[in-house]
Amino acid sequence: MSTGNAEIINVTIKVWRQNGPSDDGHFETYDQAITTDASFLEMLDLLNDSLNEQGLEPIAFESDCREGICGTCGVMINGRAHGPQKATATCQLHMREFQDGDEIVVEPFRAAGFPVIRDLAVDRSPLDRIIEAGGYISVNTGAASDANLTPVPKDAADQAFDAAACIGCGACVAACPNSAAQLFTSAKIGHLALLPQGQAERWSRTEEMVEVMEEFFGSCTNHGECHEACPKEISLDFIAFMNRDYVKAKIKNRALSGQA
Amino acid sequence: MAQTTNERYRVTPVRSKKRSWPFPLNIYQTAVGRKWVMALTGIGLIGFVLIHMIGNLHVYEGPARMHEYAESLRTLASGIVPKGFILWLLRFGLLVMFGLHLHSAITLKNFSGHSSNTATLVGGAKKYEGGRDHIAAGYASRTMRWTGPIIALFLFYHLADLTWGWWLGDDFVPGDPYHNVSESLSSLPVAILYIVANVALAMHIFHGAWSMFQSLGVNNPKYNHLRRGLATALAGVILVGNLSFPIFAQTGLINEDNRECPASEINVVECLAEQAEGH
Numbered sequence: 330m331s332t333g334n335a336e337i338i339n340v341t342i343k344v345w346r347q348n349g350p351s352d353d354g355h356f357e358t359y360d361q362a363i364t365t366d367a368s369f370l371e372m373l374d375l376l377n378d379s380l381n382e383q384g385l386e387p388i389a390f391e392s393d394c395r396e397g398i399c400g401t402c403g404v405m406i407n408g409r410a411h412g413p414q415k416a417t418a419t420c421q422l423h424m425r426e427f428q429d430g431d432e433i434v435v436e437p438f439r440a441a442g443f444p445v446i447r448d449l450a451v452d453r454s455p456l457d458r459i460i461e462a463g464g465y466i467s468v469n470t471g472a473a474s475d476a477n478l479t480p481v482p483k484d485a486a487d488q489a490f491d492a493a494a495c496i497g498c499g500a501c502v503a504a505c506p507n508s509a510a511q512l513f514t515s516a517k518i519g520h521l522a523l524l525p526q527g528q529a530e531r532w533s534r535t536e537e538m539v540e541v542m543e544e545f546f547g548s549c550t551n552h553g554e555c556h557e558a559c560p561k562e563i564s565l566d567f568i569a570f571m572n573r574d575y576v577k578a579k580i581k582n583r584a585l586s587g588q589a
Numbered sequence: 590m591a592q593t594t595n596e597r598y599r600v601t602p603v604r605s606k607k608r609s610w611p612f613p614l615n616i617y618q619t620a621v622g623r624k625w626v627m628a629l630t631g632i633g634l635i636g637f638v639l640i641h642m643i644g645n646l647h648v649y650e651g652p653a654r655m656h657e658y659a660e661s662l663r664t665l666a667s668g669i670v671p672k673g674f675i676l677w678l679l680r681f682g683l684l685v686m687f688g689l690h691l692h693s694a695i696t697l698k699n700f701s702g703h704s705s706n707t708a709t710l711v712g713g714a715k716k717y718e719g720g721r722d723h724i725a726a727g728y729a730s731r732t733m734r735w736t737g738p739i740i741a742l743f744l745f746y747h748l749a750d751l752t753w754g755w756w757l758g759d760d761f762v763p764g765d766p767y768h769n770v771s772e773s774l775s776s777l778p779v780a781i782l783y784i785v786a787n788v789a790l791a792m793h794i795f796h797g798a799w800s801m802f803q804s805l806g807v808n809n810p811k812y813n814h815l816r817r818g819l820a821t822a823l824a825g826v827i828l829v830g831n832l833s834f835p836i837f838a839q840t841g842l843i844n845e846d847n848r849e850c851p852a853s854e855i856n857v858v859e860c861l862a863e864q865a866e867g868h
Binding site: 343345356408434435436439441442444452454455458506507508509539540543544546547549551552553554556557558565568570571572573574575580583 | 702703
């Protein structure tokens, strides 16, 4: 599929190779000719094809939907999570963002909470632990309630929708100099805390999700790198919202459990 | 295969939950709560720095007024409480705030260090072998862990210099702050030290005064755009005020010539008090 103005560029890929979680890992350099119409992951696919043909181990990387909505893909490209294009997941990044002769450094997302499985694939399951701690609403089974039975203010719906855009890719953690997961966690908390359906568990959710987050990730120092890296441009305002709600939750949960 | 979790790759937490302290101390056990403490103590410390700078502008009114101002701090509410009581109360409050600010900063730095890879750079910031490209994180925010210790060391120097008079020795005259400031800052290396430290302080405030709104969750889309401006203005005012002292001491606006009460006289403090009375 050529758009007519596509060209073939030659790039040098300097990629992180790590043969398993306990391996030290190192960079390897490969040359690849690629059409500018190809996506970044397609470029890696072609590179892997040629590695296969040479009898070499292909580069392990994760991807699923390849349309920027699943959050599976994600690598550091030239020192930026998801690469140079703003508001774009790695799979939606195309080779036209690069020039002929470029060296492209590809590294896995790094954080103590994201151990490398192999090459560019990291284990992001700590994000699942945060969701398990309260990133849901409990709904009783039974007859389905009428649609639109619960009125939601338009502004709240819009804000909640912005937070819900988070695809959980982990770029915020990767980009954060402190490896903090504040943007992810606050998006998940904010999404539910803004909606009437999320109110019943609002305070226990906030307290528990923050505390599980802190078991794995660092402390936010308000650099703002996460927002810049986020493919969904989640706002830092959600972090402030979470910080406020967390201390409120500490007070309210005491009251709810009859201690105050 | 019912079990799809691969045990080998299950991530163990960086730290485990500790036993909870009684409320409200348990808030301080968490990083989010600790950032609250850092922000609240930061507000107090910025307030002190601002008032300290404004108060010191009395130096431009001459030795007598400067003495009067210094004396007025000691005699705050002296009709009700003993002399120096309020000053010591304020000093104690500052010490507590400074201690908490420092403790939360150090522990949070370690907290983040443990959450980054083992290959971390000095200051706890993590490292990408291939280098990384900062977009939002400015110079000020990335150097908080450097400007902080610089300020702490300077604070000690500054107290030893103008409160305890360690370096001035016999030249230090208790009760004549104008003389002490002039004497200390007329030395070029000392003036440079004050300038460097105050630039670090302004940078620290530039990020801190913005960051505290986020940490405390003081966030309203209507007013958010004002936060950056407020932090810049605060840092700017404090920087200009504080830098004026070493600069004017060097250029000679703050000087010891033509003093009605020469600092070398035994009764200089009484002389200054009389002079202030006379105005």
